[in-house]
Amino acid sequence: MQTASPSRFYWANFGIPLACAAVVFLMFDMTKIDIAFSNLLFDPVAQIFPLDKVHFFEKLTHKWARIIPNWTAEIALIGAILSFVWPLVNPQKHPRLGGFLERCKAAPVLRFTHAHRRDFLFVVFAFAICTGVIHFLKAHTSVYCPIETTLYGGKLAHVEWYNNFQLFREAGDGRCWPGGHASGGFTMLALYFVARRYRWRFSKAVMWGSLLLGFIYGTARVLQGWHYMSHTFWAGIFVWLACLLTALAFYGRVRLEKPVLQKLERAEQVAQPQVAG
Template identity: 85%
Template sequence: MLTSSRTRFYAANFAIPLVCAAVVFLMFDMTRIDIAFSNLLFDPVTQTFPLDKVHLFEKITHKWARIIPNWTAEIALVGAMLSFVWPLLKTHKRPRLDNFLQRSKAAPVLRFACEHRRDFLFVVFAFAICTGVIHFLKAHTSVYCPIETTLYGGKIAHLEWYNNFQLFKEAGDGRCWPGGHASGGFTMLALYFVARAYRWRHAKALMVGALLLGFIYGTTRVLQGWHYMSHTFWAGIFVWLSCLLTALAFYGRARLELPVLKKSERADAPTDLQSSKPDVRPSLS
């Protein structure tokens, strides 16, 4: 039973992304599908991607869109810092301070942050690790964006990521593979793993929402000529694996593979969550 459960967990969370990686590599990196799709968006007369010149489109889809992952990361960071404040206050020894915090409604916030320290720290670490992985891959493959290549009026020759990969040093100045903007949306998958650890029955909907957000972010940059479509898929694969490994380190496989709570079990959820509430220290699976 335990072996079967473990097998299902790794098949769903590791095998499927790896199969997706193989499919993306064979369908896109080994063919010219990416280029064919970008050709449809390129105006050969003006030698531009028309949507790249629409400032409102750029502002809404590239500038403003950053608000969602940025605010999520900032809230998690603030929550992680506040989680250390409540134990230091020692309100049980300071009744006046305790009364003040209760009246100002600060006490529930500080207690909540302390109780969910691991969750806040996980989100902070997951965002940081995902960002680090994407930046590493960008620097060590040096892929230039379509709009920068000779295929679309640029000055740099088109090159696939595997033709220029350098493990121990930066490969050049290109910074286009995987999709950075798409990865910003995909990092919201960290919230899915938090929901999964607490067996929230809407965790899958949260996962779908994060995936859709990443695909939307990535697609808008494809339309502007700043990425190929495969860059978005690669970003999603690497972010998923990064979040998964970080979640395993913080929560452990046994907790992540528990079935989500059914609607009829909602009344018992607080007891289940309290009994499975983690320490504030991460533990490797």
């Protein structure tokens, strides 16, 4: 989120997500809205969520959808590894090897990864930390998915996450809160912070696109009965905070809060006096 001062930066990037967390907690966790919405998707006669039985929907939204975050993480990891290769090549000391890499078009790739080592490492760490945070919360709240509970034909009791939360040990076998599939889409927010580092004019589009992807992933699982809607919101909040803290560690606040180049260029144009022809 683009800001112009430290206080606005912290308010926008920490305050808004925390305010959203309070709203989600009061609106969903303290009410029956989640259950009421899932009831609309459940067939009480057949005791199933109809979309959970559609093979193509499952493959499209759960299997194939993983390609985007999975490939992003893999590319970032490969880039991070390759970023250490170019200094080892050292074309000045090994001109033949350097010449070979230039001829086979590998040298530009190695130079690029070396120049952007911090960015590749940030994406790798951000993905890993986000995944770790979500898995920690799943294990330490032990919430079962709607389809597994007695509310929708399952055998386990419906329990809210705050009733089961254990900080220092696993709370049980449930692994449904927050939404894991949604978090996979939300982890693409790591690319937004890379874009902010370089003040890319389309950084906001990356942010909104990542948020949309996470909500699509999460909603698909809600339709299948494997999550409540609030699980998606919680996943987005935790992933945002994890990415933000990781970005602050890698890039620092000053770099992240600078305006995008497009806005800066416009401001400079307005500030310049017009010269009469």
